[in-house]
Amino acid sequence: MNFITTLFFCVLPLFYAPFQGCYSAATPPGDHTSSVVLPVTGNVYPTGYYHATLSIGNPPKSYFLDIDTGSDLTWLQCDAPCTKCTPAPHKPYKPNKELVECMDPLCESVHWPETHQCQSPKEQCDYTVQYADDGSSIGVLVKDSFSLQYINGTVAKSILAFGCGYNQEVPASMNPPYTDGILGLGLGKASILHQLRELGVTRSVVGHCLSAKGGGYLFFGDQLVPSSGVVWTPMSTTEIEKHYSLGTAELFLGGKTTRMKGLPIVFDSGSTYTYFSGEAYKALYSMLMNDMKGKKVYITNEDKSLPVCWKGSKPFKSIYDVKNLFEPIILKFKKSKFQLNPESYLIISKNGNACFGILNGSEVGLENINVIGDISFQDKIIIYDNEKQQIGWTPANCNRLPNMDDDDDDDGDGEPDSASLCKPYGSNLGILPPYCTAN
Structure with missing residues (x-):
């Protein structure tokens, strides 16, 4: 359980050689009104969580992140090197060359409501995050490229800040392997959702549809918000x-x-x-x-x-x-x-x-x-x-994506029609078996 996150500011020694150089500019984001959709895997029992798959880095690599609207900070297990990394589906993330500095407003947001102090403007932004279930992560804020697919199939590459976690604890009740980290979708400025809005990638709207059969989907932006019945x-x-x-x-x-x-x-x-x-x-x-x-x-x-x-x-x-x-x-x-x-x-x-x-x-x-x-x-x-x-x-039926255009439901059965789904979703983004086949 990740609710009531407490973050502490702590001055830790620089755990590897200082980052040098600059990261290349992000691919220009798409239309602010577009939405990003991500596949979701997991269940309440026996797994105990649902995770989304995100592509991070350049070249991009896939990581499984526990979906958490109860906290702000997104973090990955990070080879910086690892002081304590837990068994996970993928190898720890290899950090790139851009640190979030201590004076950055994102760093201040991560440490809220604690007093935020910096010894020097260029100092790295260290964090400790503690969850109510006794899980925790210690690390430093970094930036790297996130590849996010819009519902029309195009991809936006955005530079986002997140935690490079090199010391993790997990609840005794959980069984390995664990996820690669946490996808924080809360209300703070450090949240991925807030950062995407600031970059003009999507509106500040997030939704999830979790299937009781396992799986589902997560979306950023408002294109998948039903037009009625909510x-x-x-x-x-x-x-x-x-x-x-x-x-x-x-x-x-x-x-x-x-x-x-x-x-x-x-x-x-x-x-x-x-x-x-x-x-x-x-x-x-x-x-x-x-x-x-x-x-x-x-x-x-x-x-x-x-x-x-x-x-x-x-x-x-x-x-x-x-x-x-x-x-x-x-x-x-x-x-x-x-x-x-x-x-x-x-x-x-x-x-x-x-x-x-x-x-x-x-x-x-x-x-x-x-x-x-x-x-x-x-x-x-x-x-x-x-x-x-x-x-x-x-x-909702969380085993399949909703139809964006209710008017295309010509048969009146409340289910999306295959022709309309083929048009906006194309390959269906790999979330579920395709709704349509080539004629």
């Missing part, structure tokens, strides 16, 4: 700084209130599960247990996947074997609601038990903050629109 809620700028906060909500189980009101809600794709604050979690758990009485499922301690699991008379094969026994969980905001159907808060473990994918956030130091994670995002498009300061969601 429930929008204003971003809260007062609740929780630099995180995607939706303000406060009241918590319901089915049609019954838990009497928990004024709960600060944050969306965080870096969190595998959903976390409610201690009091809200206990109220929900109590109501849920009462609701399950007489339904022929039983609490079991044989499964260590999650703290609370139920078993039936025989192992459950899928969530559809058990979902009709559970009520939806609803978060009601002032003008909208976010509904978690049973498939948005339960997993079926390898033992065939139904396990509760909502955890007590107070036990991991989240205090009164309530974090909505990947389990509750599955099979929905979630849109973080920083241009309009709003967050939206709508059910």
Whole structure:
């Protein structure tokens, strides 16, 4: 879980010879109104995260980055050399010759809210990032080329700043191999999303569609935002700084209130599960247990996947074997609601038990903050629109890209037509099997 990131400024010795020279100018970015789309791989269980594949460097190399809207800093494991690098899908990134200097505003953003001090203007920008799940990265900010493909197939090469992480810790609960790093998509200036907007590559809009079957897609820009059917809620700028906060909500189980009101809600794709604050979690758990009485499922301690699991008379094969026994969980905001159907808060473990994918956030130091994670995002498009300061969601088939032009859906079945998909998406960007074949 990557929510509530804490970054510390620390003066570290220069870990290799100083960078020299200048990097060549980036390929001119494309139309500001264009969107970039990236394939996504992963699942809530058993992997525990979703990652995007990014091409970085010159020549470009592929890296798997954990998608994290709960933090700003993007970083890669980096051979600078490595003090401690963890098992990962690819060899550590070899840094190029451009450092971010200590006086750079991006460096100041990385160290917010700590006091940012530089011994000299040309000093490197060191960082330490600590996550709530005890993961961490220590490194230095560098710049290099990112190759990003627009939905029309063209590629923009942009010089972006990110962390060159040479000392990493991972949570004890995770199993290797891990991702190559973190893709930070939060609200700070160091975020890749903010940098792309400043360069004119895309608008400051990011969305993800995570499939419950595994996989999905991530996009920057607003071309893949559905034209209708999206429930929008204003971003809260007062609740929780630099995180995607939706303000406060009241918590319901089915049609019954838990009497928990004024709960600060944050969306965080870096969190595998959903976390409610201690009091809200206990109220929900109590109501849920009462609701399950007489339904022929039983609490079991044989499964260590999650703290609370139920078993039936025989192992459950899928969530559809058990979902009709559970009520939806609803978060009601002032003008909208976010509904978690049973498939948005339960997993079926390898033992065939139904396990509760909502955890007590107070036990991991989240205090009164309530974090909505990947389990509750599955099979929905979630849109973080920083241009309009709003967050939206709508059910979606995340196993395939949406049609950009709803008018091309001539058969009225709500599914994209092959001819229209062939035109805007071409090779389908390698995300899924092609929608169309050559005539």
